[in-house]
Amino acid sequence: MRSIRAAAVGAVTLSLALAASACGGGSSTGGGSNDEPTTLTYWASNQGASIEIDKKVLQPELDKFQKQTGIKVELEVVPWSDLLNRILTATTSGQGPDVLNIGNTWSASLQATGALLPWDAQNFGKIGGKDRFVASALGSTGAPGKDPAAVPLYSMAYALYYNKQIFADAGIAQPPATWAELTADAKKIQAEGKQALGAEGANVSENIHHVFVFAQQHGARFFTDDGKADFTDDGVVAAVKQYVDLMAADKVIPTGNAEYAQNQSVSDFAKGTTAMLLWQSASANLTSQGMSEDAYGIAPVPVQSGTPGTGTQVNSMVAGINLAVFKNTDNLDGATRFVKFMTSDEEQKILNKAYSTIPPVAGAQNDPAFSAPATAVLKNTLATSAAALPQVADESQFETTVGTAVKELFADAAAGRPVTTASVRAKLEKAQQQMPAK
Amino acid sequence: MTTTTAERPVGRSTPGAAPRGTPRRRPGRLRRAGLPYLLLLPALVLELLVHLVPMVIGIVMSFKELTQFYIRDWGTAPWSGFDNYRMSVDFDAPVGEALLHSFLVTVAFTLLSVGLCWLVGTAAAICMQDTFRGRGPLRALFLVPYALPVYAAVITWVFMFQRDNGLVNHVLHDQLHLTDQPSFWLIGDNSFWALLTVSVWKGWPFAFLIVMAGLQNIPRELYEAAALDGAGMWQQIRRITLPSLRPVNQVLVLVLFLWTFNDFNTPYVLFGRAAPQAADLISVHIYQASFVTWNFGTGSAMSVLLLLFLLVVTGVYLAVTSRGRRSADA
């Protein structure tokens, strides 16, 4: 028996030693250095129609950067399904890229991990100053009162895409400017045998983006000023109910959309089966699906009444992609130069054109390409009537819990179950209770 | 014919197999006492590295408050004692309630899936015991779901389960008119049945394969003797085939149970990261608790609870079935 015991003791000792060394986590790789000044690793999010298209867009620019600075950039385009997990594991282990793209709504959550380089005045100075960026885009780069965790790279806003032919057939002269008009127009469209409005009912993020805007229009907030979750506020409940009622009560969104999570609503719109779509920067996407640019119009997302603006007239979130630097990079100078390069006026014009997004850099917005009617609506929305999603550390949990609640409400509506103020409140209450205790 | 199960079936492919458990002493064996340990070493080291050590780390994590504020350097995360466990099993609060719900869904799903896989697999294996025309191609066809990569198989089912454009509703609603309106399969209550269908589709060929192999170990003499006694086909299946499969089933059911219970790939590909409540399997639930909401402490605590549950179930199962088996053999 002695040998078993010896083996067992050995195994336990070994495992504890390994566990202890693993406990070190990323601590040993703290501050960032310039140990490897000639290479950079860059994780790009998937912005184009496919990962391969992204590589074709980005590689020439990276080559240009290498020619200018001698720094070779290793590019990896990370699919959206993996991006957050990859960032999380990189954060936990300290083994990650030097520069990376993050969804701008993740900024505050990732900021809280302390893994990203804070953009203080000095760092901003190295890339030409904070003033170069549009204010609305800067509003989605981290918690208020803290140095931003990232800088804006591409901006997007929601707009109402409508099918011109269907509108003409239904005798609708102008795209709806208020939700009441939209509901009324929907009846005319449905009379023509078409579906009115498409939505991604099972897509958690899409749900969040929409109910956030509705909450703004109801003058309500999901978080109190000191960052506490407040999902059961009367205004929030009314906002969520109004969005779900587009399917449940107004029958504007077809019930089948309750299960959409993979952009089927865009395909429906491109095929001409639905007349309207609320989407961010859909143009390139619609083109790739064979819908010609003359076939659809772009208008601001409806509001409750009046015209889009600030406060309760907000009609979009500030959507977009931010560029962040991992704090423990071993090429800090190179990373900063790369950020400077990517946010330069010239690169901003090239990249944002390729992805049909809006440059968050003021100097690049002057390019005539961004004043075409299609992009003008998006640019205008961003400048005047878009608000940033709550910049709180728990944003990621908020998206998951509330987004799932809305998904379940859509499922109820689709199954013909009543969606009432009480049922909406109950779902939101449950979502709130799942938020981390403060 | 009451004592047919007394003999242990002897494999046809292994004539003259030596009785187990009585190795003869060989000269010089003592000198090689270290050899078995040497042979086991690679397996032991690998299991230690990839399973046991990470598990220990996982258990350590479950006692920490490992949220996004600490993941960067989780050595500094504060110890939280049993807080994560308390939160997970507080069934009156939403987190515990959701976990309990997910656990019950998983248990129901696993029982149904394993039961159906076993039933279908066994039935098919028995049907294909005799040779008939087309048996070979049919057997090959039946193994295709097992051989397909998980993602390819499940995504095809997603395609078929779409409400507006899917095959399932096209058949049930448009062609057979069984439903008043097309049903949802990927959201809402039906998602449970959708998940079960996919799981059985993927899982039954494995049961089929194992049972088919098990059937070949049943000596032909047993059937011949039974036939002489006047037992018909159905009686032979009931009196000989099924009892002889007992040892096979003991292992098969356990393995299927563990695989199904821990299956992550199927629900994840089918529903994405936010599974509908009716099909909220525990593996995805824990994934959501740790990776999507970034609370690895709670996620680990839930995993440890799950592990304890599986250990208890397996232990009890083996104890009960082995006793039953021994008494049947006696």
Next chain:
Amino acid sequence: MRSPAPTPPRTSPMAPPVSFLWTRRILLTLLAGFVLVPVYVMVSSSLKPLADVSGKFRWLPSGLTVRPYLDIWSTVPLARYFANSLIVAGAATACSVVVAVFAAYAVSRHRFRGKRVFTVTVLSTQMFPGILFLLPLFLLYVNIGNATGIALFGSRGGLILTYLTFSLPFSIWMLIGYFDSVPRDLDEAALVDGCGPLGALFRVVVPAAIPGIVAVAVYAFMTAWGEVLFASVMTDDTTRTLAVGLQGYSTLNDVYWNQIMAASLVVSVPVVAGFLLLQRYLVAGLTAGAVK
């Protein structure tokens, strides 16, 4: 013993009754339908234009096209993912089989202290929820990498190591059963002839256990081939495997159903073919191994 034993038809002295024949006919037809429908959907959808697959389902395509089969290679680097998967699953299988053969031989042919502890421990790892050790394992690999310079994380090596241990418990356990059924006299004769124990293992036991080893190899390969969770976190673009890479067809903008189906078919055909070719071994191997 080199080739698998032929499947013995169980010819019952009495012809099966009609009720059995009909039950069999109905059951097998239903099952064949159940298995075939998704396969048919895969094949037919892969030959349809995108507009067809994103519209209402139809049994017969409105037009046939091979475009999806051409497009799949450029939408995602399918060839590279395929090669990665082959390398990872192949290496994991090879290593797993060798390690399992050693371990199973030790358990089957030797008496030693801790035998029971070993078998129980190895089998119990089947119970671990993967999610419990995903993050710890990742941390462990990174730390080993930092300490020794061996890049486990992000490399194929790390994935190979992980997968081989996934299939190891079941493989060892199956092979113990198989080795037990190989007559002991054979290797003792070899020992008398002057072979060492390893010589006996490789010259006598392994050749006699080929069907069991093939069965174990097929199982190990399938386990590594389809795994999604660990692969999604532990690989980067250059080492990504198919199971994860196929998700690339569903992008931010659109789901290329026809390409997903075409790619799934392309990657499945070799595996399914290999599987079916080896299925005789598989049955024979399982017969003597796992099910005893």
